Amino acid sequence: MLIILVMVYVTLCEGCVRNGSCCWCPPGFRVGEQATCEDSQCTPCKSDEYMTSYNRLSRCMLQPYCDPNVNFATPEHSPIRKTICRCKEGFYCSDEHVCLTCVSHSSCAEGFFLGFSGNHTHDARCDPIPDRLGFSNPFLLLCGIPIVAAIVVMLVIFTKKVRIEYPDVSSMIVFPKPSLRHTQEIYITPSVTE
């Protein structure tokens, strides 16, 4: 109900908005020093000030100071928005929640490369340079796995084939506990016939 009443009373007047009996200044403006209820003398905020809403205030809000001594970039202020200080190029916020100071992005040590160059809120990320010959290279490992698997599969197939072709050999191994000499003879026999 109150909102509807306010809406009804809000009507445009010169450079301001009538709200109730008084004229309110728009965002980016404040009322002048000699302002009256009817004549607000809306005055723009200074370059380091802002005002986000319609108002009847005689002073604009002061923008936050982005201190270059703690590596903040020189901001471009908007008179209708509060500025959020941002770190200058190559720096990031020391704290994720409240940015009070900016610290330099890490530079990568020898043996590391820049995986992520960093931004205003996050540090750069250094990744180890892959060792081309070593097993630390994940791609080499990935290539190696199928090759090893293929060799294993071939060995299994080959072993199975031998057993199927000479079933009498396996039955001879299982039954009497054969002497070492005896077993050797059994194994040699199929390869000779082959």
Ligand SMILES: *[C@@H]1O[C@H](CO)[C@@H](O)[C@H](O)[C@H]1NC(C)=O
């Ligand atoms: C009108 O004035 C009321 C208080 O008197 C305030 O709450 C409201 O935000 C104002 N509306 C505008 C559009 O400025």
Ligand SMILES: *[C@@H]1O[C@H](CO)[C@@H](O)[C@H](O)[C@H]1NC(C)=O
């Ligand atoms: C900064 O980088 C982080 C990590 O990659 C990412 O989550 C975040 O969205 C980035 N922020 C901006 C403003 O680009």
